[in-house]
Amino acid sequence: MEIDKFSNYPFLTRTVQYVADMGTPVDNILTSRSFDITRYRARSRVLQAIHGDIQHDDTVNFTVELLSYAVARIMVSCLNDAFLTRRYSLAEAKYAYHMMKQENNEVLQEIGEDLHIVASVTESGLFYLHFTDYIRGAVRLRSIQWKLVNRILNSGYVSITKEEYARLLQEAVRSRIIDALPLNVPDEFCQALEKYLLEIKASVDISRTEFDEAGFGNVESEHFPPCIVHLISNAQGGINLAHSARFALTSFLLNIGMSVDQVVSLFNVSPDFNEEKTRYQVEHISGSTGTAYKPPSCTTLITYGNCYGKDKLCETIRHPLNYYKRKKKTGSAK
Amino acid sequence: MNPSTVLFLKRKFQGHYKKHPPQSPPQLNQREWGFLMFDPGSGMYRHKAFYNNQEMHEYIQAMVPAHVYHSTAYYEHPSASTMKEKSWLGADLIFDLDADHLPNVPDSYKDMLKSVKNETLNLIDFLLYDFGFKENELHIAFSGGRGYHIHIRDQKVLRLDSAQRREIVDYVSGTGLNRDRIFKKKTIEGDSKRSKVLMFPSESQGGWGKLINRKIITFLQILVDSEDAEKNLIDFKAIGKKKAIKIIDTINSPAQLEQMKNGNFSALSFIPADFWENALDQIIPTIKVNIDEPVTADIKRLIRAASSLHGKTGLKVIPLTLDELSRFEPLVDAVVFGDNEIMINVIQPSIVELKDERFEVEEGRNILPEYAAIYLMCKGAAEFMEVLK
Numbered sequence: 131m132e133i134d135k136f137s138n139y140p141f142l143t144r145t146v147q148y149v150a151d152m153g154t155p156v157d158n159i160l161t162s163r164s165f166d167i168t169r170y171r172a173r174s175r176v177l178q179a180i181h182g183d184i185q186h187d188d189t190v191n192f193t194v195e196l197l198s199y200a201v202a203r204i205m206v207s208c209l210n211d212a213f214l215t216r217r218y219s220l221a222e223a224k225y226a227y228h229m230m231k232q233e234n235n236e237v238l239q240e241i242g243e244d245l246h247i248v249a250s251v252t253e254s255g256l257f258y259l260h261f262t263d264y265i266r267g268a269v270r271l272r273s274i275q276w277k278l279v280n281r282i283l284n285s286g287y288v289s290i291t292k293e294e295y296a297r298l299l300q301e302a303v304r305s306r307i308i309d310a311l312p313l314n315v316p317d318e319f320c321q322a323l324e325k326y327l328l329e330i331k332a333s334v335d336i337s338r339t340e341f342d343e344a345g346f347g348n349v350e351s352e353h354f355p356p357c358i359v360h361l362i363s364n365a366q367g368g369i370n371l372a373h374s375a376r377f378a379l380t381s382f383l384l385n386i387g388m389s390v391d392q393v394v395s396l397f398n399v400s401p402d403f404n405e406e407k408t409r410y411q412v413e414h415i416s417g418s419t420g421t422a423y424k425p426p427s428c429t430t431l432i433t434y435g436n437c438y439g440k441d442k443l444c445e446t447i448r449h450p451l452n453y454y455k456r457k458k459k460t461g462s463a464k
Numbered sequence: 465m466n467p468s469t470v471l472f473l474k475r476k477f478q479g480h481y482k483k484h485p486p487q488s489p490p491q492l493n494q495r496e497w498g499f500l501m502f503d504p505g506s507g508m509y510r511h512k513a514f515y516n517n518q519e520m521h522e523y524i525q526a527m528v529p530a531h532v533y534h535s536t537a538y539y540e541h542p543s544a545s546t547m548k549e550k551s552w553l554g555a556d557l558i559f560d561l562d563a564d565h566l567p568n569v570p571d572s573y574k575d576m577l578k579s580v581k582n583e584t585l586n587l588i589d590f591l592l593y594d595f596g597f598k599e600n601e602l603h604i605a606f607s608g609g610r611g612y613h614i615h616i617r618d619q620k621v622l623r624l625d626s627a628q629r630r631e632i633v634d635y636v637s638g639t640g641l642n643r644d645r646i647f648k649k650k651t652i653e654g655d656s657k658r659s660k661v662l663m664f665p666s667e668s669q670g671g672w673g674k675l676i677n678r679k680i681i682t683f684l685q686i687l688v689d690s691e692d693a694e695k696n697l698i699d700f701k702a703i704g705k706k707k708a709i710k711i712i713d714t715i716n717s718p719a720q721l722e723q724m725k726n727g728n729f730s731a732l733s734f735i736p737a738d739f740w741e742n743a744l745d746q747i748i749p750t751i752k753v754n755i756d757e758p759v760t761a762d763i764k765r766l767i768r769a770a771s772s773l774h775g776k777t778g779l780k781v782i783p784l785t786l787d788e789l790s791r792f793e794p795l796v797d798a799v800v801f802g803d804n805e806i807m808i809n810v811i812q813p814s815i816v817e818l819k820d821e822r823f824e825v826e827e828g829r830n831i832l833p834e835y836a837a838i839y840l841m842c843k844g845a846a847e848f849m850e851v852l853k
Contacts, residue, residue, distance in 0.1 A: 260619045261595065265631045277640045278631045284670035286596025432640050433630050433757065 138185040140199035160322040172201035180223030206311035208320035223304035245302035259296040316425035353457035356439030374434040381425040472797040485521040486772040491652040499529035513543035528773025533766035554622035561757040562611040608774025638752040666727035761814035805852040806837035
């Protein structure tokens with residue numbers, strides 16, 4: 131990879147080393163006038179990440195782009211907010227993906243090697259990689275085509291297209307960035323960046339409120355995902371649910387704000403209904419013992435055969451709670 | 465289980481363990497151990513760790529547990545009492561094949577184990593050919609109970625998390641298989657014309673594609689080879705006499721068959737989609753492997769130790785190579801106790817099939833060879849009375 135590409139992939143080991151070798155003192159970057167543009171670009175990276183995608187900026191040069199990544203990470207670390215860290219890591223990874231898609235095979239392979247998702251390129255131009263490397267990225271991708279079972283797996287290896295390989299690398303970039311945050315930054319750094327931090331914090335707060343408003347108010351059963359509707363009708367029809375199905379249903383209902391009593395009464399028609407036992411289990415899932423359980427993700431529901439009646443919205447979510455949130459949001463906007 | 469039965473079984477297990485202690489898994493000092501005792505109500509002993517074989521042997525010879533387990537995981541501090549303090553370092557990839565998770569298992573213990581062995585061999589095909597593990601990387605064991613375990617310790621799998629392991633589970637069980645990708649109508653551009661042909665995965669493709677190709681062809685061959693082939697075909701929706709004859713002719717043509725092996729089913733493009741859906745409904749369950757799914761996805765599980773005794777049968781957990789597995793007779797080869805006559809009081813009428821013998825016992829006093837008596841006592845179907853020699 132040519133050095134001039136380093137600013138596109140600031141998270142790579144080689145790039146990090148390159149920046150370290152530049153030897154520019156951090157406090158200088160955070161305070162000196164000559165780095166105004168760098169700090170401003172860092173601020174843009176973070177602000178754009180909160181609301182969507184990081185945009186390429188043609189007006190900044192190589193060094194600014196390269197160093198602004200480091201400053202942006204310091205900003206995110208100062209605020210140390212889980213929501214911001216998640217959003218920021220995802221946006222940086224997507225930003226890298228757009229550039230990776232356009233790289234030639236060799237550059238992509240070099241990035242893959244650095245991210246420990248090693249691939250060779252076959253004669254037909256496909257990327258050939260070990261299944262363990264494949265699933266480390268693919269497991270987070272929700273579309274069914276990414277499931278290993280839908281790939282040609284031969285002697286431990288799968289072949290994927292260049293674009294798919296870039297998409298897997300995006301996941302690896304996201305993990306690398308989020309796993310390293312927050313950085314351990316001295317207070318002086320944060321003080322130097324205060325004016326930016328206030329602005330970013332305000333933006334995070336607005337974004338979070340929007341998110342919460344889309345959260346759970348009153349329980350609205352017309353917004354339940356099809357799997358939950360199916361499980362409820364089974365439970366109410368007196369059909370005995372498998373343990374995993376019961377758990378999925380109970381944890382879902384508790385999470386959207388139903389009370390233990392309401393959930394218990396739902397199971398009252400089950401053939402083996404035992405009020406005391408049911409109440410104990412529901413209370414356990416609700417967290418009376420100290421751990422509240424989240425409902426299982428779509429992947430887990432599929433694995434245990436509890437995914438029923440998948441619809442279009444299901445294609446866009448990974449978790450039944452998000453289905454409910456989304457539907458409620460669009461439902462109330464009508 | 466009454467106290468004299470507990471005492472007898474402990475003495476017998478102890479005698480065995482003095483000569484043949486359980487085996488250590490690799491990285492013994494990073495494993496947690498757990499034990500269940502014969503004494504009723506004693507609960508599980510967990511969070512034990514041993515630094516060497518001798519320590520483990522001495523503990524087991526002294527405590528004589530009914531069940532001996534160790535973690536599939538490697539921990540920095542295996543004896544710490546919370547998962548957080550244990551600090552997880554990785555875990556073997558485990559498959560548990562158990563009669564409880566197979567459809568239509570026969571009642572007899574022997575036949576049941578035979579069908580689990582078959583399922584195990586099917587899984588091994590997936591592991592060798594699809595996942596590319598080497599034969600010597602598959603550590604197979606008879607569980608001493610109702611099935612088999614496979615442990616894989618390849619460096620590449622040790623750090624996989626639970627969701628990633630679930631992808632492996634879904635692969636072998638065919639969960640989430642996207643049928644739209646299996647058979648599709650593909651438009652082929654010819655020199656002068658375009659035509660739509662029906663494509664299946666080819667036999668050379670490997671994995672699910674290969675298996676589906678083979679089974680679809682077998683499925684068609686069986687249909688066509690039957691005496692009432694024409695009538696059977698007409699029974700399918702939207703297949704009339706003309707189409708039936710065309711199907712029979714196609715399947716009987718070696719040239720067409722060769723095409724189909726390559727995934728080209730264009731000669732059968734006239735068959736309606738319903739027919740193929742129906743065929744897949746029948747074929748997929750014969751390809752998928754039934755495993756105890758949560759075991760594979762669990763990265764902090766305890767698993768029965770190799771060469772330990774199973775406290776509910778008295779049978780030994782026997783490690784096996786692939787060659788040994790095909791010849792293995794669990795109900796002969798895993799029996800470790802002798803033929804001395806033991807008088808027992810049978811509580812539940814039972815059948816014991818061990819060492820090629822069959823004993824049918826009614827309630828009350830019975831005299832059985834030691835290995836059969838121990839089996840019933842371990843099962844809780846009998847209590848010890850006395851040793852007759």
